[in-house]
Amino acid sequence: MSYHKRNLTLILLDILLVCVSVYSSYFFRFKGDIPAENITQFIVYMIVSSIICTVCMRVFKLYNRFWQYASIGELISILKAVVISCLLAYIVTYLFVGKAVPLSIFARNAETLLLLLGGSRFIWRAFRDNYKKRTNLRKALIVGAGECGMLIAKELKFNKQSKVYPYAFIDDDMNKKNLQIYGLPVIGNRKNIPALVEKHGIEEIIIAIPSGSKLEISELIDICKRTKAQLKIIPPLQDIIQGKVTLNTIRNIQVEDLLGREPIETDLTAISSYLSNKTVLVTGAGGSIGSELCRQIASFAPEKLLVLGHGENSIYTIELELRRSFPNLTLESIIADVQDRERIDQVFKEFRPSVVFHAAAHKHVPLMERNPSEAVKNNVFGTKNVADCADLYGTERFVLISSDKAVNPSSVMGTTKRIAEMYIQSLNERSKTWFSAVRFGNVLGSRGSVIPLFKDQIARGGPVTVTHPEMVRYFMTIPEAVQLVIQCGALSEGGEIFVLDMGKPVRIVELAEDLIRMSGFEPYEEIPIEFSGIREGEKLFEELLFIEEEVTSTQHNRIFIGKLGDINQFQLELGFTRLEKVMVHEFNELRGVLEDLVPSIHRKVNYELASVP
Template sequence: MKKKLKNILLIFVDVLAINLSFLIAFAIRFDGNLMGKLASQYVPIYLHNALTLTLIKIVIFYMFKMYNSLWRYASIEELIQIISTSFFATAGSVSYMFIMQNHLPRSIYILTFILDIIFIGAVRFSYRILDKIKEKSILKRTKFKRVMIVGAGQAGAMVIKELKNHDELQSKPIAVIDDDETKLGKLINGVPVLGDRYHIKKIAEKKKIDEIIIAIPSASKREIKEIIEECSKTKCKLKILPGVFELIDGKVSVKEIRDVNIEDLLGREPVKVNLEEMSHYLKGKVVLVTGGGGSIGSELCRQISNFKPKKLLILDIYENNAYDIQNELKRSYPKLNLEVLIASIRDRKRIEEIFEVYKPNVVFHAAAHKHVPLMEANPQEAIKNNVFGTLNVAECADKYGSEKFVLISTDKAVNPTNVMGATKRMAEMIVQAMSKKSKTEFVAVRFGNVLGSNGSVIPLFKKQIANGGPVTVTHPEVTRYFMTIPEAVQLVIQAGAMAKGGEIFVLDMGEPVKIVDLAENLIRLSGFEPYKDIDIQFIGLRPGEKLYEELLMDEEGLKETQHNKIFIGKPLYIDYKVLEAQLRRLKELIEGDREELISHIQHMVPTYKRIS
């Protein structure tokens, strides 16, 4: 009903505009003397046909859908519509007058055509003008975010346009930053380019910026890291447009703009492998993932599911995690042949039963205890799980003819200073020793800290920030290598394909990151200022914790692979009979004297240097 009333009002205004066009056209043609001798020959003709001429034009306006458009969004397309409609309306008037032998000067028709465009256009575009006035009035009363865009390219221009078109975001583009000097002082969709990345802090303060959006999808990870570091000097909230590999269709929408993640601060490109090429050994095979409900294990299950295994076996002692990944995979891969096995890798009889029934072709061994302080306090449990649990699974893989066995290891196994690292080194030794006597291809994959994994530093920091702080860091100089969960899993799958037996695969993870820098950046990304809004406290190194982690032992050396980010530590000779005897003695000592147990661990892993 409201729409009909608006259209009736618009038609009434058009009737006035059409006749006003004729009257002004006559005034122009006859120099304002409508009562003169010459004018008196034509004005009566117009007056006699005015109703019909008006009706013709209104009908043509209706046919050209001049009463259907949403004129508050009028743009160049609507202007073209007005011009073309006015042309045909004038042509219709001329045709009618010619048929009726009622002649008017040709200039009258030309003038009315021009005046129709002006008046009809003015009426339509007044909707948009009034809407803009109303919008500005609302904005004056509304608290909106002042936004800086980093990147004056196509993506930046589209972000500005999107922000202007989405009032509900209550965001106003104020300034653009770009390193291209030729763009300085130019306008991008009406927003000025005010400086390069090194002016971000100064401009943010001067223009009272609330939020910064980084819109350079083609930038390298290192460049993004540098820009984020400059942005972090401000108190602004940071957001980022995903990289070009994430924007497949090349379109930019406010939906794609996301918060800056801590991964953006790694400063290196994500490791990419050709999984299609390297995962041929998974297709049509029975694949077992121990610890399949954990951070690494569950991501392994997700990626393996893409390659159509004959059956995927998820083994975990913790039923809740296993249940979650089971439900997720059932939704995502309804045709996947999936089975969840609740079992402990410590239970040799149960593991033997599983291998006898399912005979897995490929085993990914991710089950382990990994928390350094907890394992330092409970060394017996670390040994039972990480050493003898690995031995159980590895020996069953050999006995039941598995083709490949991939151990998930850690940089903490290199020159270990804690029980957890030492037990993971023992697990590597088992794998290297087994490879010498087995047809199964045994391999270990060694990497650093995994961002976002259970028990990693990032979730802990986020919880501490959410609670108002303080954020606890062990030491101002402590550094760690970091990678993302998908990267870690891709390396694991790649290693399985490359395995020939006994290797330890190592990922080039770029430069190590200071944990205190990570904490400060995470606080800033959360919209706070370190040491002011959220404090950082140094609590001292925990038992067995290193300042710096390593990825390779000196004696292992490095060998390049076809992948420029993946290296192989050469297989070390480990006598299986000697290792067997050492493991038997280790088992005897588990329930005995703790110091004697630690002493035997040092004997088995000579690079283990205890820190207490």
């Protein structure tokens, strides 16, 4: 029904209700026989009441409301409209007729009118509510009977596009148990969730605690994972603009929610002091880490941001994003290969960057096992080229993005990252530039990581392939890893290997199971999991520190400093000379030179495949 037709219908209905109210008031006052001397007053009072009541209803905008959402506010507005209209009608009738309406009729009319006008609208709301309940919708259990939970319940009940219906609330506040909110009962606390889901046939669980800590949400998710219900969550308060909660803010549980880590606290003053109004270079700027570095650095208003990468498409993409998000940013997009010393020298000579974040690297372990010379060219000599130019052209700070695979490396990729660490530590001893490295584990969602692979396999109907049932890895989100990297740059005084607190390691098979459940399937039953065996160069357990590496804390509780003994510069330079030689003339000797430079690569790890659960 159109807006005008709807309003006209409501007005006619209200006029009818006013007439019924006035007539019934006279009818009961005079016991069904209205005296002749009161007929004129009755007719005038009925007409005047109809006109004035309609006007008052419009003044209080009662024809502009969705009555399926009616609440106390609407009831108060109806009360005001009825009281004012009855008083005005009483006065106007007296002026026209010259005889006052009996007070008993006036009181009865006001009472009846309030019941009819208010009751008709709330009956409509009740009808809409009951009608929605009768439709075939998925049952939802809302965890959190606070303000957010109530808003979500209201939204789900009355939104026509919703495919779920709120069934009940869960809340740990024992004072709320057995109470009803919007007609929905509070049926238990978080410990009861698995049993209640089974008992009531719940198909969706919505976690509506936007003010909850990361740890609390993670614990709730662990409980909900025991059920077959699909999990959804309301984003944190800081992600909800002005507290407005709509159906669109409900999202599926993400892998990041499982980690349960609190937001990172950063020293914005220290970061701003070394990035603001400085020329900052990011190598590998088209990659997952590099592009996020560019996004976060841009927010600190550098004088100029240099985004350097080998792939033109990825650099073009991040350039478009940065220009759109930071229109006042001075940006230079540079297509260059870190292996090309002359080109890198040209870039440094032209732009003279004050700060360098070196994120360009080959990182795929099995691929680098099959292409070791490319790993050496990019991760070792590429780093050397950029670091040497930073030293030559007076860069203030140089931050190398390293990896936990550089610790006791069992792969070519890990070994090359460790050699890169050794080189910048060695260079720091004789340079005015502050060189440091930041070592962390896997990042969720980065290109080539396990998460996108699992999601693709699930979308194809499985199977999901896991290398080994006991394989564990450290995980961190890309934004929090980069946030800590930038913080490390502020803490650096030269020569440090910063180690990030990655939290608890995650079993890859459990990660696969969680992703399958979050996609609405049951692992092993609907989506199979297969174990393919450990790939070349991989380890069951990654480490963040060497056994003999000394660890010291920093002023940031998520950042530590690991430091081995002094680097033998002569042996390192000799190793680089040998690497250059064998890459060109004696390719088969390459692994031997790597092992001489990083003896821990001898610690090869072989595991027999464990039984499938």
